[in-house]
Amino acid sequence: MSSNEPPPYGTPPPEGYTPYGGQGGGYGGYGYPQPGYGHQPPAQSGMAIAALVTGISGIVLGCCCGLFGLVGIAGIVCGVMARKDIRESHGAKTGDGLALAGIITGAVAVAFGLLSIALLFVYGGIGVFSELNGDY
Template identity: 45%
Template sequence: MNPIRQTSSLAITSLVAGILGWSLVPFLGTVVAIVTGHMARKEIRNSAGHLDGDGLAIGGLVLGWLAVATWLVGVLVLFLFLGGVAWLVSLG
């Protein structure tokens, strides 16, 4: 008889926060997705097969880390653009 596996609430929270990090609450959702995603994966590993939801936790982590990477690229592009504009202004 197979034991009933319950989905980790932290994994669900991670995925929902990851989605919210891309839409309604960018910074807070991203941080919550990353933190709860790592916590959920540890909880699932330590549950001895009683908890499920590793895919949900990974989905939240991927969404969270992609949001961080997008923010970093955006800030880099902004600084490069403003640096280029300042350089052009200093020439003329």
């Protein structure tokens, strides 16, 4: 074995030996940054997640009782605020799709809430009128 050859596999390298490329530690190489450097990945917007959660829960609850369509309004408001916040962060936050889905599901929840209130008045009104007429 000459002085320029690496030692056999499994034996520690001799003192002063540097691997090909002059880099030690086994990480990186040409064109690759060393680990731990660079920028942070963009963070998910918590407001966008809240918009989606309130929008979906508003749909579920809006089908049961019309007053829970108010939860859909919260989803719409959270979604609009989240999209504005994401736009103003210039790439530091993500979740625009979640915020848009929160706005859409919130609008559907409000529609279900209004529909259930309307059905309550229609069918409740029929019951009241049938009692006034003596029809049971």
